[in-house]
Amino acid sequence: DGGITQSPKYLFRKEGQNVTLSCEQNLNHDAMYWYRQDPGQGLRLIYYSQIVNDFQKGDIAEGYSVSREKKESFPLTVTSAQKNPTAFYLCASSMRDPWGDKNIQYFGAGTRLSVL
């Protein structure tokens, strides 16, 4: 089945530690995204990538880093510089055509990150 796989489902971070969240898709989508979801707030864009080896900052990129070495994979690292990392992290992907149904973003099941 085609889809987006996020792992782990739950993650705990200690003070000063960097952690990496995994996102893999087998939908053959060019574009991938990372969002953060906090209670009572809308999804906020952290980073997005339209093609391999290229990515752009979203609205809340500070304290996060990404890489896009393969079309299928877009890992997110939450660095120690992110002082409030506790949140639900969502990965999404879409095709690159900006018109029509091809710009629909499909989401993974999410990773819940907590601070110890």
Add this chain to the structure above:
Amino acid sequence: EDQVTQSPEALRLQEGESSSLNCSYTVSGLRGLFWYRQDPGKGPEFLFTLYSAGEEKEKERLKATLTKKESFLHITAPKPEDSATYLCAVLNSGGSNYKLTFGKGTLLTVNP
């Protein structure tokens, strides 16, 4: 700056009691408006995309409509399994091709 406001924040219905959720938006140019459903602890599930005023789409008990300023998600004779948070998002035609702006969602609870 694009803005999306959803109302009400929470809605409680009895099974079979039809109602509507509202999504008001402000964008310089609308490329598309998206509705998603999100269950607790899960990722959003795509429901509909609307592109122009007057457009309507239906899926089972759900019907989405679009005007130049807002979209409605109509729920007809809801069942308890329709309970979820419903998210609305817009894609701006003038900005990045790929950046969605989301509302905060409406939490729908349908009681049996």
